[in-house]
Amino acid sequence: MQELNGKVAVITGGGSGIGRAMALAFAEEGMDIAIGDIESSSGETVAEEIRSMGRQSIAVTCDVTNLDSVRGLVEATKTGLGGIHVVCNNAGVVAGKPTPELSEADWSWVLDVDLNGVVNGVLAFLPELVAQNEGHFVNTASIAGLIPLAAPGVISYTTAKYGVVGITETLHEELRPLGIGASVLCPGVVNTRIGESARNRPKAAGGPPTEPIPAIELAPGTEMPRIVGANVQEPPAIAARVVEAVKANDLYIVTHPETREAVEDRFTAIMAAYDKLESSLNK
Numbered sequence: 001m002q003e004l005n006g007k008v009a010v011i012t013g014g015g016s017g018i019g020r021a022m023a024l025a026f027a028e029e030g031m032d033i034a035i036g037d038i039e040s041s042s043g044e045t046v047a048e049e050i051r052s053m054g055r056q057s058i059a060v061t062c063d064v065t066n067l068d069s070v071r072g073l074v075e076a077t078k079t080g081l082g083g084i085h086v087v088c089n090n091a092g093v094v095a096g097k098p099t100p101e102l103s104e105a106d107w108s109w110v111l112d113v114d115l116n117g118v119v120n121g122v123l124a125f126l127p128e129l130v131a132q133n134e135g136h137f138v139n140t141a142s143i144a145g146l147i148p149l150a151a152p153g154v155i156s157y158t159t160a161k162y163g164v165v166g167i168t169e170t171l172h173e174e175l176r177p178l179g180i181g182a183s184v185l186c187p188g189v190v191n192t193r194i195g196e197s198a199r200n201r202p203k204a205a206g207g208p209p210t211e212p213i214p215a216i217e218l219a220p221g222t223e224m225p226r227i228v229g230a231n232v233q234e235p236p237a238i239a240a241r242v243v244e245a246v247k248a249n250d251l252y253i254v255t256h257p258e259t260r261e262a263v264e265d266r267f268t269a270i271m272a273a274y275d276k277l278e279s280s281l282n283k
């Protein structure tokens with residue numbers, strides 16, 4: 001979508017971090033913005049920032065794990081801003097415990113927000129974009145959607161984020177003839193409140209913890225601390241890449257150059273499996 005000026009972007013998890021930065025960057029491009037966030041006050045603060053930039057903005061309390069709630073975001077955006085063009089399925093959380101200690105509730109919470117949240121965004125928004133033969137999805141995955149990260153709690157996150165990459169790759173191909181684009185955002189570490197995700201842990205998953213949550217530590221002895229911990233970026237740098245990618249309909253949005261080698265290593269290992277197959281078939 002080359003021309004963003006005068007159009008409308010919707011951003012889930014837009015009340016903080018990467019979502020907030022995308023909201024501000026799209027507003028800079030002349031877009032009006034709907035923020036959907038489970039934290040009403042954060043969403044309203046960002047909407048106010050955007051209104052002070054001279055653009056229209058609404059904040060809608062939205063839980064991406066609930067399809068009716070996401071459909072409410074669709075309706076509120078149409079009524080409040082008169083249309084929908086760019087949909088950022090961005091809300092995400094991480095649970096920080098070693099894999100053997102992760103409970104069913106830990107798994108469900110992360111898969112519900114990080115994967116089903118994107119599915120709900122596609123279910124709710126796609127009919128609107130198809131009806132107008134115009135629009136673009138930006139789905140926030142992570143570098144953890146391209147390579148597995150060895151860190152406590154990250155297994156459920158990685159599982160969800162690989163799914164987000166898969167959904168977006170499929171949308172990108174299938175929706176192209178309908179005039180709809182799709183990009184998947186795969187950042188390394190960004191300075192946001194993701195480490196405090198448990199502030200939004202639902203009652204069904206035990207609610208927010210009463211004890212402070214230890215910071216997620218990447219497993220020592222693996223390459224991951226070097227690759228992922230090397231360069232913590234600020235959200236506006238990530239948002240700038242997103243704006244470029246929407247204009248160009250780029251499928252993959254990568255942001256951290258130092259993650260390249262690890263992605264190459266994964267594909268080299270997969271290719272090695274094909275080499276092995278070939279040599280065993282030729283025996």
Ligand SMILES: NC(=O)c1ccc[n+]([C@@H]2O[C@H](COP(=O)([O-])OP(=O)(O)OC[C@H]3O[C@@H](n4cnc5c(N)ncnc54)[C@H](O)[C@@H]3O)[C@@H](O)[C@H]2O)c1
Binds near residue numbers: 012016064090
């Ligand atoms: N920060 C990083 O290092 C990093 C790296 C790669 C990918 N990401 C991804 O970026 C996205 C944004 O995270 P962030 O780092 O800005 O974290 P953040 O915690 O600063 O922002 C996440 C936002 O999502 C909202 N949210 C949480 N649960 C929700 C729900 N059920 N429904 C609606 N909103 C909900 C929160 O209220 C918050 O405003 C996530 O998908 C995350 O996985 C983050």
